[in-house]
Amino acid sequence: MTEPFDADEQQDLCGVRCVHKERIASARSIALPAGEYEAMAALFKAMGDPNRLRILWALGHGEMCVCDLAAHLESSESAVSHQLRLLRQLALVSNRRQGQVLYYRLNDDHVHTLIHMALEHIRE
Amino acid sequence: MTEPFDADEQQDLCGVRCVHKERIASARSIALPAGEYEAMAALFKAMGDPNRLRILWALGHGEMCVCDLAAHLESSESAVSHQLRLLRQLALVSNRRQGQVLYYRLNDDHVHTLIHMALEHIRE
């Protein structure tokens, strides 16, 4: 499945030119359900912002409240709150209330792993 | 460093209200250089699109040319080419030419790992 395909295999498919028919069939056979690409894209998109990464990185070392995060990011609390909502909706973070204060934390270890993989990649 | 902070610690810092001073200092001490958040964000952003994920997933199981990918995604070759350029610029994929055909492949294993972590997360 990993070998290069010979250009002689080229055929037409659905009006699109230059196609290695078997390679496409193979790609189709291992493809994920459409919804999983969507869900993963939403997850990566959520991590695709420097400010949200700062938040996630900071939370990776301990919980923080909205004000702390706003001060740390030198951003407005409203902006941070909007970011946190996004991260919450994607189950990247969760919070606990203590009085008036909401403490946010990372939701699971996947986030940690994702960030560390990304770091390895960009540091190469 | 991971314990909840008491709200009594609250102080002002730079005109921002409600701050746990020590927690912010701690966050600052472990923060990454700004450029690394930017670079990671660019990486995650690149993976934050369903079509690009389809491409990466397909390439994860063997190299493909632009035409193959366009057929597989049922998208135009131009659109796919634009996507591939982005992925190339971020070193997620690379290509080799064989005659007129450019075969694309994943650049390293980080991409695989990133996608599988994301899958684990969304499947929970």
Added chain:
DNA sequence: TGAAAGTATGAATATATGTTCATATATTAA
């Protein structure tokens, strides 16, 4: 050398995204 195939790229447009501002909600203290 010219033509065709495969791919790349710039510009333009439509959509998505992030921040700000104003306002609403929730909790505590007076």
Added chain:
DNA sequence: TTAATATATGAACATATATTCATACTTTCA
């Protein structure tokens, strides 16, 4: 209950992004 603090949220605006269209580049073959 009222005021104050901490946070959430909707709308609006500015910027970013993805696709399309037209065109350019590169390789092969006649």
